[in-house]
Amino acid sequence: MGRWVCIPVIILLCFTATSSCVEFTFELPDKETQCFFQDIDKDVDVVFEFQVITGGQYDVDVQIFSPDEAVMFNVARKQFDRFNWKANTTGTFKACFSNEFSTFSHKVVYMDWQVGKREDIPVDHAKVMSFIQISSSNMHERLKMLLERQTHIRLNAATGRKFAEDLNERVTWWSVCQTVIMVIIAVVQVMILKSFFNDRLRVRL
Numbered sequence: 001m002g003r004w005v006c007i008p009v010i011i012l013l014c015f016t017a018t019s020s021c022v023e024f025t026f027e028l029p030d031k032e033t034q035c036f037f038q039d040i041d042k043d044v045d046v047v048f049e050f051q052v053i054t055g056g057q058y059d060v061d062v063q064i065f066s067p068d069e070a071v072m073f074n075v076a077r078k079q080f081d082r083f084n085w086k087a088n089t090t091g092t093f094k095a096c097f098s099n100e101f102s103t104f105s106h107k108v109v110y111m112d113w114q115v116g117k118r119e120d121i122p123v124d125h126a127k128v129m130s131f132i133q134i135s136s137s138n139m140h141e142r143l144k145m146l147l148e149r150q151t152h153i154r155l156n157a158a159t160g161r162k163f164a165e166d167l168n169e170r171v172t173w174w175s176v177c178q179t180v181i182m183v184i185i186a187v188v189q190v191m192i193l194k195s196f197f198n199d200r201l202r203v204r205l
Contacts, residue, residue, distance in 0.1 A: 021115070030106060034097050039091070048095060048111075049080075051159075052110075054162040056102050060099055061077060065093065067093065
């Protein structure tokens with residue numbers, strides 16, 4: 001079993017009156033498991049999302065445990081996934097990321113843990129909503145969707161950039177190896193051809 005550590009690289013915490021959001025990116029070394037904990041009240045909506053940004057085959061094992069250590073969510077070797085549920089009890093929930101199946105590849109993983117519904121713009125429902133209030137509410141919802149899409153776009157861009165860099169490095173080293181092999185073959189051919197003419201010259205003499 002690998003060590004259980006919890007060392008996030010970049011942490012972003014955002015809290016509102018009715019919800020909390022834990023969003024960060026962390027490094028998951030090979031042969032290790034990292035667990036994160038979140039206190040959740042009963043009957044609260046929860047959204048858990050993760051994505052492997054870089055490393056190996058872009059896969060990781062993920063498990064979510066309830067306060068009584070029951071497995072609520074379990075996936076193996078996946079790059080990304082999303083899990084929604086409503087807490088049936090109050091307590092500390094645990095999410096564990098495992099990279100124990102990897103022998104040398106470190107992973108960089110993004111995790112988003114949303115607890116409760118996001119706070120909406122306050123509106124006096126006792127009065128008829130004005131055009132400005134309706135427009136503000138719609139704009140607020142669209143901005144939330146836009147932020148989520150921007151996050152996914154940035155993650156996909158980071159994944160694609162890392163893949164391109166790795167591919168470029170492999171192609172470069174492959175080209176260098178091919179060049180070295182061609183030079184060695186050329187030198188060997190010249191030496192063999194030279195020795196062939198030297199042998200014929202000796203025979204004539």
